[in-house]
Amino acid sequence: MRNFYAAILGLLLPATDAFSGGWSRTGANSSSRLHETSDFDYKAFGELTDHSDVSNLVRSVNYFISRECNYNCKFCFHTETNKNKFQFEQAHYGLRLLKAAGTLKINFAGGEPFINPQLLGELCKVASEELGMAVSIISNGSLITSKWMNLYGKYVDVLGVSVDSFDSSTNAAIGRGGDANNKHAERVLRVRDMCCQHGILFKMNTVVCSLNWEEDMNTQVEKLDPYRWKAFQVLILEGENSGRPGDLRNANALKVSRHEFDAFCERHSARKMLIPENNDVMQNSYLLLDEEMRFLDCSNGGKVPSESILKVGVGRALQQAGFDHEMFEKRGGVYDWERDKSFD
Numbered sequence: 120m121r122n123f124y125a126a127i128l129g130l131l132l133p134a135t136d137a138f139s140g141g142w143s144r145t146g147a148n149s150s151s152r153l154h155e156t157s158d159f160d161y162k163a164f165g166e167l168t169d170h171s172d173v174s175n176l177v178r179s180v181n182y183f184i185s186r187e188c189n190y191n192c193k194f195c196f197h198t199e200t201n202k203n204k205f206q207f208e209q210a211h212y213g214l215r216l217l218k219a220a221g222t223l224k225i226n227f228a229g230g231e232p233f234i235n236p237q238l239l240g241e242l243c244k245v246a247s248e249e250l251g252m253a254v255s256i257i258s259n260g261s262l263i264t265s266k267w268m269n270l271y272g273k274y275v276d277v278l279g280v281s282v283d284s285f286d287s288s289t290n291a292a293i294g295r296g297g298d299a300n301n302k303h304a305e306r307v308l309r310v311r312d313m314c315c316q317h318g319i320l321f322k323m324n325t326v327v328c329s330l331n332w333e334e335d336m337n338t339q340v341e342k343l344d345p346y347r348w349k350a351f352q353v354l355i356l357e358g359e360n361s362g363r364p365g366d367l368r369n370a371n372a373l374k375v376s377r378h379e380f381d382a383f384c385e386r387h388s389a390r391k392m393l394i395p396e397n398n399d400v401m402q403n404s405y406l407l408l409d410e411e412m413r414f415l416d417c418s419n420g421g422k423v424p425s426e427s428i429l430k431v432g433v434g435r436a437l438q439q440a441g442f443d444h445e446m447f448e449k450r451g452g453v454y455d456w457e458r459d460k461s462f463d
């Protein structure tokens with residue numbers, strides 16, 4: 120039955136769709152073209168489940184809608200190797216497949232997801248309003264506007280912003296936010312205030328690397344008061360940031376030992392919202408979907424894509440994801456991820 124749906128999908132998608140070896144590309148002016156395929160009628164697909172019972176495994180999924188980014192972090196492990204992205208109708212169908220398979224929470228990431236504000240907003244809307252998922256976004260915080268928040272903020276439960284340092288020269292050295300006069304820390308404060316205004320849970324992510332592992336961020340984090348603060352040990356992945364031929368980054372000089380990572384976490388242990396995730400914890404415990412809605416298997420030190428869920432269904436693609444469900448449970452992958460709906 121799944122193959123039948125996939126075949127129909129192949130007929131309905133544009134001629135250059137991802138499954139004919141080409142690509143549904145949208146360029147820089149893509150936002151006005153999001154609904155180009157408005158005749159895409161997934162009601163014609165009927166039943167969406169693929170009869171694989173994976174509901175316990177796919178409760179929380181991360182979807183990198185595009186690799187495009189306006190920052191240039193030296194340790195980035197999801198680099199801009201292409202500018203591809205699904206159009207709204209394709210991504211929407213993929214979200215419906217995930218919902219049918221049991222996904223309860225979707226996290227939109229990138230790249231920088233706010234580079235495609237309309238696509239991001241419309242996906243938040245259908246994920247929340249139509250599919251009843253909890254919706255989270257991870258962003259570098261630089262492109263979030265009040266206008267977007269006024270339009271789409273009500274569909275977002277959690278907004279996470281990456282903050283590796285409160286020192287502008289360290290941010291500049293990392294590549295997060297341009298030159299040494301960059302205003303990354305101020306932008307984060309602004310995003311936190313917008314989250315408060317819209318009843319969105321504010322979260323922080325920090326990548327601990329050789330440039331920030333000795334920093335004391337206690338005062339600033341206390342002021343920002345995120346409801347969760349994740350600290351990740353910088354991760355080297357072939358094909359992304361390992362410095363091998365073809366990789367866009369070489370993050371080897373930014374690596375920290377487990378001892379250095381633990382020292383950073385210990386220094387901030389009074390911040391009860393801190394959740395440390397070293398390389399062993401994070402590498403395979405996230406379900407990652409790339410811009411073609413393919414799960415990414417990081418278990419062998421690179422990112423090997425599965426077949427797309429739009430092509431083979433969630434269950435079969437999941438078999439190729441290298442996902443460590445036990446570690447997902449161990450790291451507390453399921454948590455209180457819904458905003459207070461009485462705010463709306």
Ligand code: SF4
Pocket residue numbers: 188189190191192194195196197198229230231259281295
């Ligand atoms: S902001 Fe994120 S996606 Fe962009 S370069 Fe930095 S780490 Fe990579």
